[in-house]
Structures are given as structure tokens and as C-alpha cells.
Amino acid sequence: MNRRDFNFLALATGSLAVLPAFAQDYPAKPIRMIIPSTPGGGTDFTGRQIATKLSEMNGWSVVPDNRPGAGTALGLAEAARARPDGYELVIAQSDNVSLIPLLMKVAYDPVKDLTPVALCAVTPLVILINENSPYKTLADLIKAAKAQPGKLTYGTSGTGGGVHIAMELLQLTAGARMQHVPYKGSTPALADLVGGHLNFAGSSISSAAGLIHSGKVRALAVTSAKRNASLPDVPAVAESGYKDFNAVSFYGVMGPAGIPAPIVARLNADINRILQRPDVKTAFQAQGFDAGGGTPEEFAALIRSEIQKSRDIIKTAGIKVE
Known part of the structure; x- marks a missing residue:
């Protein structure tokens, strides 16, 4: 066990020792x-991986529940309204945390109404040509575009999505x-x-993987x-002279605001243990994901940073969703 894993486990163990009676038996029912x-897709993949591994590791009942709608915002709104007892969790990702709330009216504030639990995965987008x-x-x-x-036309999965924001940043x-x-x-x-x-087009790696491997498109x-392990021969944008360029999507577990800190600590420690497993890392890599990890505070800081970054790009590029 490395030092970081020990710290996570120690935090969870220490927190559980002082849990009030209602939380010592957590979970007492399905999550x-x-x-x-x-x-x-990536959101579903992440949710099912974490739910399955939590169940296997702890003997818990963690039930995945697909709740699509409103560009992935519906599920977060539902989680924000839930009781903050740790029995309602949600897979948050870049679009429904740091983009959609800036572009349209939603029934939640991603910072005030939700509790960051653990960052699960990060993944770059990929720039593709025929x-x-x-x-x-x-x-x-870029030379042709400047000339x-x-x-030059580029396609994305929609206005205001993560791919669009990344292409605007480029x-x-x-x-x-x-x-x-x-x-x-x-x-x-x-x-x-x-x-x-x-x-050209921008896409998630998971959406484009089949076309890339078939040779129908090429990844630029x-x-x-830095480079992604699933596409080791494809350079990062930063290697083309744009130092510090970084536009990634993230996936993580959140819950309603007010979840008791010891429960957050326990979930965070367990998810970090899951993300260190070789089989999980391999499964994530196959999707173009890098396994995440870290504390709830670090996840919260990432969310705040990405919201500000997106706000700046949206304002500068004049992006509006009709």
C-alpha cells in the first residue's frame, strides 16, 4: 500500500470511529x-464500474439507475433534491457540472447543491480528420485555418458541449x-x-475508437x-507548440449537499481503492480514460476551476445555446 492509499484509508477509518449511531451502520439499505x-458511453461506463466494484468489495447493494434527460442535467437535479444521507449518489461529468449550468437554466447549483465525493476518471478529447x-x-x-x-468546418456532438468548448479553446x-x-x-x-x-471533428476517444482503429479516420x-495511453502514437496539442494546453472531460461521484463528512470519507476511500485496482485501470484505459483519485476537496477544487475556465471560454467565444 502506498502512502496516499494509506492516508485515504486512515482518514476513512478515523472518521468511522466517531460516526454517530445513524451512520455507523452505513449502508443499512441499498445505495x-x-x-x-x-x-x-462514458458516464454509464463509469457509474456501472464504480457501482459494481463497491458491491463486490464491500458486499453492499449499489444499484445503477439510468436517468437521462436535459443533456445529462436531469440526473444531477434529482440527486440535488435527495436526502443527504449517502443513499443517493450520482455520476457527475464535465458537461453537467461545468458547462450546462452556464448555458441554460437548471434546477441545481453544482457547487452549492451537491457534495463532491470522488474524482473517478479524466479523459482527453481527440481531434480527427478523414x-x-x-x-x-x-x-x-492550423496553418490551413489561418490561411x-x-x-474550415469542424463537427461536434452539439453546441456548448465539452468537445465544442475544447475546440473553441484551441x-x-x-x-x-x-x-x-x-x-x-x-x-x-x-x-x-x-x-x-x-x-475535421472533435470527439471523445471512446466514441471514435472504432473508426480510428479501422483507419476510416486519423487522430491528429x-x-x-500529455499523450493518452490508449492512443500512444497520437501527440498532445501541447506538442504542437501550444504549451500548457489542456482540455479534458472528467467523471466523478457526487451526492446532495450535506452528506455527513464521515460517510463522504468512507465512500472516497473505497472509491480510491477501486481506482487503484489493475483490472479497473485496464478497463478505464480501454475507454481512453485515466483513472482518477484524490480527496473530496481536490475534486471540489477541480470543479471550481473547470467552471471558471468554461465561463471564460463561453464569454470570449460568445457561445449561446438556442
């Missing part, structure tokens, strides 16, 4: 893990302008890229600060 998406594209590198693409401001960083073409999901955007109707760069 619901709200997954604010349809089955499939297999027959003349652009060989990200530098080639033809507003002419344009602001590189000093180039491209034409955004929003779609209702990544599948139609990638279909049009394969069909030659877009100059990932948007994290």
Missing part, C-alpha cells in the same frame, strides 16, 4: 447510483477561426467526417497535457 445518461485528408499534422490543420479564416490559443457544425450527438458528426463533409492530437 442508488444515478447515471444521468442512457446506457452506453482518412483522405491532406492534413498530416495538427500544425498543417482561410472561417472556411482556436483561441492558436489564433485561428474555423466554422462550427453542431450535431445531435457524436455519431452523426463522425459519420459526416467519414463521408468527407467536414474538414489529443487535448490533454
Whole structure:
């Protein structure tokens, strides 16, 4: 056991020793893990991994419950209204925490109404071109965009989503302008890229993995600060001369505001233990994810930082959701 794992375990053990009577027997009934998406995709994958491993490790009953709607905001709103007793948890991710609340009216404040429990995974987005594209590198693409401001088209899964924000950050960083073409999901955007109707596209790695491995699209760069283990030959944007560029999506467990601190500490310690398991790391890597970890306070700090970063990009780029 490394020092960080020991600290997490010690924190949980010490906290449980002083739990009031109602919390010493936690959990005394099934825990619901709200997954604010349809089955499939990164949010569902993360929720089911954590729910399954918590059940296996502790003998608990942790029940995944898909609650899609409102661009993944519905599930968070439901969690925010729940009793803060640790029996209603939710998978939060970048869009429903740091983007949607800035672009439309939602029934929760991600900072005031929810408790960060544990960061589970982070993943970059990937910049893709058609297999027959003349652009060989990200530098080639940026050069062409600067030579033809507003002419090159790129597709994303929708206006105001994580991919759109990342592409806007790239344009602001590189000093180039491209034409955004929003779609209702990544599948139609990638279909049009394969069909030659877009100059490039942004996507999650998990959504594009099949097309990348089949050779129908080529990955120019990932948007994290360093390369991703699932695409080791694909450079990070920072390697193309844009030092410190970093635009990633995150997934984590949250609950309603007011969950007793000892319960948060126990859940955090257990989830961190899960994320250190080799089988879990391998499963996450297959999705293009890096396993997360850390304290609830560190997760809260990440959320606040990402909200401010998104607010700045949205304002500068003038992004609005119709």
C-alpha cells in the first residue's frame, strides 16, 4: 500500500470511529447510483464500474439507475433534491457540472447543491480528420485555418458541449477561426467526417475508437497535457507548440449537499481503492480514460476551476445555446 492509499484509508477509518449511531451502520439499505445518461458511453461506463466494484468489495447493494434527460442535467437535479444521507449518489461529468449550468437554466447549483465525493476518471478529447485528408499534422490543420479564416468546418456532438468548448479553446490559443457544425450527438458528426463533409471533428476517444482503429479516420492530437495511453502514437496539442494546453472531460461521484463528512470519507476511500485496482485501470484505459483519485476537496477544487475556465471560454467565444 502506498502512502496516499494509506492516508485515504486512515482518514476513512478515523472518521468511522466517531460516526454517530445513524451512520455507523452505513449502508443499512441499498445505495442508488444515478447515471444521468442512457446506457452506453462514458458516464454509464463509469457509474456501472464504480457501482459494481463497491458491491463486490464491500458486499453492499449499489444499484445503477439510468436517468437521462436535459443533456445529462436531469440526473444531477434529482440527486440535488435527495436526502443527504449517502443513499443517493450520482455520476457527475464535465458537461453537467461545468458547462450546462452556464448555458441554460437548471434546477441545481453544482457547487452549492451537491457534495463532491470522488474524482473517478479524466479523459482527453481527440481531434480527427478523414482518412483522405491532406492534413498530416495538427500544425498543417492550423496553418490551413489561418490561411482561410472561417472556411474550415469542424463537427461536434452539439453546441456548448465539452468537445465544442475544447475546440473553441484551441482556436483561441492558436489564433485561428474555423466554422462550427453542431450535431445531435457524436455519431452523426463522425459519420459526416467519414463521408468527407467536414474538414475535421472533435470527439471523445471512446466514441471514435472504432473508426480510428479501422483507419476510416486519423487522430491528429489529443487535448490533454500529455499523450493518452490508449492512443500512444497520437501527440498532445501541447506538442504542437501550444504549451500548457489542456482540455479534458472528467467523471466523478457526487451526492446532495450535506452528506455527513464521515460517510463522504468512507465512500472516497473505497472509491480510491477501486481506482487503484489493475483490472479497473485496464478497463478505464480501454475507454481512453485515466483513472482518477484524490480527496473530496481536490475534486471540489477541480470543479471550481473547470467552471471558471468554461465561463471564460463561453464569454470570449460568445457561445449561446438556442
